Amino acid sequence: MSDVAKLAGVGTMTVSRVLNGNVHVTEETRARVLEAIAELNYMPNEVARSLRDQRTRQIGIIVPNLHDPFFAMCAQSISIVAKERAYSTVITTSDEDPATEFVEAKRMLRRHIEGLIIIPAQGKSKLRDPEFERTPIVTLDRPVIGSSYDCILTENKRGAQLGVQHLIDHNHRRIAYLGLSAQLWTMKERINGYIAAMEAAKLLPDIHSVTDSPAEMLQTIRQLLAIKTPPTAFFCSNNLTTRNALHALSSLNIKIPDQIAIVGFDDFEMADIIKPAVTVVRQPTDVLGRIAAELLFSRLAEANGIEKAKRIVLPVELVVRDSCGSHGNRLLKKTAV
């Protein structure tokens, strides 16, 4: 900057002023400064500015991973909002590990990001330490239990109820639940929804938690179908489970929906291309991130008011396709239930 000042024959302050444009500067000197800037193609140093202002204009995002399209979508919508406000986003992954999450969150704090949006990793969160108190944090998709962070969620329980009820409406009575570890908050909620729907219909819950391994899913399903009165329908509680289940059923050569009906939680790209197209409970994936980002920015704008934590729950919807039988193949004929 001093180079620019020298070249323009002015003080650094004048340069600073034309850059920020708040204060009046003579047209003439202003022009000279601009010229000097162009000639040296000078760029202001945002690091110095951050240090000076105590504002980095950066927010942090921590997601379990980016290969899950759900998380990637969240990250994308957040970063779009940030871009609109001329903020940068520092993004990293926790690998679904609270320890990594903690380390990365602290790294961001040291970097003085102004706010943090986190999809908390599975397990007991280490985010409750006092050093996290001073920076606004919004959690997404899952809460940090016992924390006072803002939180954006979807209707997990109701969504599961919706999906299971759909199966019940199609006269299924033995409906098995398939999902990831019940440690995960979202899984717990969906299990609750499943149980609620089953009990309301006086049916027996049948819950199976598996890992993300396709092999394990195959094994689980094989066993499930080997019993004397096997389930006639599966409720899969997230898109990875749905995928693995479809995979397993495919390799076991089991027909959907004739032999097994399926409803999945969370929509996915190929859901309507697969034969048969899969009926799912859809979450408003893109809205989720946007809302979270907007909430965070409103926190940053707050004078200093310690408004109490908000919890926003977004609605889900049932997308009926062809994996539950009664609708048959939409391209052929429809049969009422």
Place this chain on the structure above:
Amino acid sequence: MSDVAKLAGVGTMTVSRVLNGNVHVTEETRARVLEAIAELNYMPNEVARSLRDQRTRQIGIIVPNLHDPFFAMCAQSISIVAKERAYSTVITTSDEDPATEFVEAKRMLRRHIEGLIIIPAQGKSKLRDPEFERTPIVTLDRPVIGSSYDCILTENKRGAQLGVQHLIDHNHRRIAYLGLSAQLWTMKERINGYIAAMEAAKLLPDIHSVTDSPAEMLQTIRQLLAIKTPPTAFFCSNNLTTRNALHALSSLNIKIPDQIAIVGFDDFEMADIIKPAVTVVRQPTDVLGRIAAELLFSRLAEANGIEKAKRIVLPVELVVRDSCGSHGNRLLKKTAV
């Protein structure tokens, strides 16, 4: 920091020293300092450190978007490498627009990121301005033509040849190419591969570029199949095209591979679940990002040697599944062509 120093009854330099641990400090004072740090739960200010050292320990990543799993995967593998080296990653999207890309890249430069990894947006790149000369840049998936940036690519042309040849080997003679705008570098390369394979077999190329709109794809395919001697096979040049084509064929109720055979470029999650499973040319998606990141870090480590730009081309492979006919439906019977 001065608070810590005061509380521990030492100078700030001593605090700095115990933090960095390079220089000897008496065990006793060291303990006092550590204690003070813990009591105040002090965290070093990375912004100040960045300003001081002229090193931000941040790298930037710009991808067209994050909802494309290919781009998301690249971002993820890069950020994993960064994490290993205690670097943060600033990630943003160009929305496939060179102007946005330029703005975001400059924002990152002002922030003094140490290096930049970019999947260049479609169109004429504005990244050639002189301000980009001082920061190491690695481009990914697509080159910036005429630039001297390092570049990590995959075998686009050979991949397309492989895929088309596979179709030819299955006795297809009228093979249509379906892809996005030929403006895109990768598309051009794949078209070249397609043409090369067709001409080598003395067949007539039949190229159709469409947008990413499913409706337009439907329209295109409908027209294609309406002619007197319609194609018997499609080569789809990226996963979006493949998806849209599958969608269209599904809604036109056309059987794969009986009526149309399909090969796609770029593998995708559901490719082996769809009936029939789709034969694709697979790119080493995860390796791509890792290599790019490692190359960037090696650039950062270079004393100042202006080593000449590297261009690394990663191999692709053909993954044969069931969408080309001769293998028939693996689960039923096989019919030789």
Place this chain on the structure above:
DNA sequence: CTGTTAGCGCGTTCAA
């Protein structure tokens, strides 16, 4: 082994 000085690049404060 430890403290002091100085400066990274910028912008607020105060004078001119």
Place this chain on the structure above:
DNA sequence: TTGAACGCGCTAACAG
């Protein structure tokens, strides 16, 4: 309208 001095938090270089 413009400039000079100071400090944001940190650490290399030099005393002590």
